[in-house]
Amino acid sequence: MASALGAQVAAASVPVGADGRLRGSSLKCNSNLNFRCKSWIGSTLAWENRTHQSRHLNKIFCMSVQQESKSKIGVQPVELENAKEPPLNLFKPKEPYTATIVSVERLVGPKAPGETCHIVIDHGGNVPYWEGQSYGVIPPGENPKKPGSPNTVRLYSIASTRYGDSFDGRTASLCVRRAVYYDPETGKEDPSKKGVCSNFLCDSKPGDKVQITAFISFGSSNASDRVTYRGPSGKIMLLPEDDPNATHIMIATGTGVAPFRGYLRRMFMEDVPTFKFGGLAWLFLGVANTDSLLYDEEFTNYLQQYPDNFRYDKALSREQQNKNGGKMYVQDKIEEYSDEIFKLLDGGAHIYFCGLKGMMPGIQDTLKRVAEQRGESWDQKLSQLKKNKQWHVEVY
Secondary structure, eight states: OOOTTOOOOOOOOOOOSGGGOOOGGGOOSOSSOOTTOTTTTTTTTOOOHHHHHHHHHTTGGGTTTTOSSSOOEEOSOGGGGOOSSOOOOSSOTTSOEEEEEEEEEEOSOTTSSSOEEEEEEEOTTSSOOOTTOEEEEEOSSBOTTSTTSBOOOEEEEBOSOTTTTTTSSSEEEEEEEOOOOBOTTTOOBOGGGSOHHHHHHHHOOTTOEEEEEEEOOSOOOSSSSOOOOOOSSSOTTSOOOSOTTOEEEEEEEGGGGHHHHHHHIIIIIEEOTTOOOOSEEEEEEEESSGGGOSSHHHHHHHHHHOTTTEEEEEEETTTOBOTTSSBOOHHHHHHHTHHHHHHHHHTTOEEEEEEOTTHHHHHHHHHHHHHHHTTOOHHHHHHHHHHTTOEEEEEO
């Protein structure tokens, strides 16, 4: 399978030394970082240019996928852990930040339906974020519905931790499926109806500029070019870290795996001084076939290194069958492990859903059926899960 993350490079830590010093003297805010204070932006993350350039030339985001030991990778600047609140609306659509494309790599194999890319964006440390948040991207060109106006913002869940794939707080990664349209009568692709933003991102080259906005995540549009805002507080997909031994059940379809990749890198790959995960992370990923799996090498590596802390189940709709002989969808995998899932939820586990909005009806029906078989009311259980802030949904 062709994958950007099938690196053969040995694990290495980001060096901390003369080239990695923070310019703390230029801070104008207090020691508890406030992401709304823009005098902080670009100062604490102002690394030496030569270090920054060589780091990207080596494509460090590929590193550590096949670590032979449990040694984790050092991250900088650790001051990113100091903020008490997530960064919000630092760059709004009318005043976007101009970032730079570092790399665009195809994630899927030749037999995958469609193309999905891993896109690394250099924001220079000026557009910080937390795991579970989204970036807005403004594709170049004119809005066809509003002549003279720029294109509208498309939201994409961030697929990296706050330190980025180069572990230095300067980049963010997106997982983007190219949106194309096929005429149902001719069966041919209609370029006039292709997704504007997804195609712009997937066609980008290193060095290209991209305008980004920083929003707290209200929903995302990884696989399509629609923006759907969901969640009254906007913090629905932030990773709760008050209990490092908590259980996190993550259910994704396709590019909905993006925020979970960020969670898992934070849990298992990065050496974060203030967060030592000792709980259980359980990922369910639904895709069409083996060639469509996203970040499979990373997830498999965690499974080998942390068998007591990570579980990984795949639903391959075109290669597997459910118990009734039909296609295997993610809700079928959930039903397969429903007893364990319900027990974990009763014990306080968090459950997350991210992907196409069409995934939720089947999942909800499955959970309701299982609850009834257990003599429970699903409506009451769901209400309690939401009240306890255990239920996290982001669909698009």
